[in-house]
Amino acid sequence: MKQAQTITPRPPAATPVVVQVQPGSSPKAIYDALRNSRREIANQIEDAQNLRQEIASQLRDASTSAADKAGLQQRLATIDQRLVSLDLQKAEADAAVAKQAAVPGSIVPETPQRRPGPPDEVYALTGIFMFVVLLPLSIAWARRIWRRGAPVITALPQEIYDRFTRVEQTLDTIAIEVERVGEGQRFLTRVQSQQADRALGAGSAERVDAGAREKERQARK
Numbered sequence: 594m595k596q597a598q599t600i601t602p603r604p605p606a607a608t609p610v611v612v613q614v615q616p617g618s619s620p621k622a623i624y625d626a627l628r629n630s631r632r633e634i635a636n637q638i639e640d641a642q643n644l645r646q647e648i649a650s651q652l653r654d655a656s657t658s659a660a661d662k663a664g665l666q667q668r669l670a671t672i673d674q675r676l677v678s679l680d681l682q683k684a685e686a687d688a689a690v691a692k693q694a695a696v697p698g699s700i701v702p703e704t705p706q707r708r709p710g711p712p713d714e715v716y717a718l719t720g721i722f723m724f725v726v727l728l729p730l731s732i733a734w735a736r737r738i739w740r741r742g743a744p745v746i747t748a749l750p751q752e753i754y755d756r757f758t759r760v761e762q763t764l765d766t767i768a769i770e771v772e773r774v775g776e777g778q779r780f781l782t783r784v785q786s787q788q789a790d791r792a793l794g795a796g797s798a799e800r801v802d803a804g805a806r807e808k809e810r811q812a813r814k
Contacts, residue, residue, distance in 0.1 A: 619698065620697065623696075624693045627689050638680070644672055645676070648668055648672065649669065
């Protein structure tokens, strides 16, 4: 009895990136095409590495069955072979790019784009002029306006203060006059009361003889 042999399918080779250049193309066009080819190979390598990491995480998962692990291991081996093929292609692409870079005219330095309008020196000089000339003038003008407006601002409080002072003096004068009137009224009231007392006499009534009254009248004459 012959022993059964397990035949492992051959992994597909990585798809080579073919650089198609039209006849008569410039060295720069060929150089750009080779760089694009190398960039595409690098993208394929990155995709293959991401897929390999995903398969490896599935293999480490304890919930994966034995049959699934066998299939994943086979896919992992296929991806490893593909990565080896892509690495070789990338190495060849790097060599081709380096070889083409040595051809005159392949690498053309990019001309800096000139911005429309005046040069940058004009803006720098304008800023210096504004800082040195216009800024001091603006500060001096602002101080002049502030000094001119200061007397106007201080005149109103001074006027009000003087008016209050006059009102206070007037009130003091009125108070003094009222006090004088009160003193006069009290004095008149006291004098009138004294005259009334003299007219009526003081003490108890006494009996006076008619002869004595006559003698007193004669004495007054």
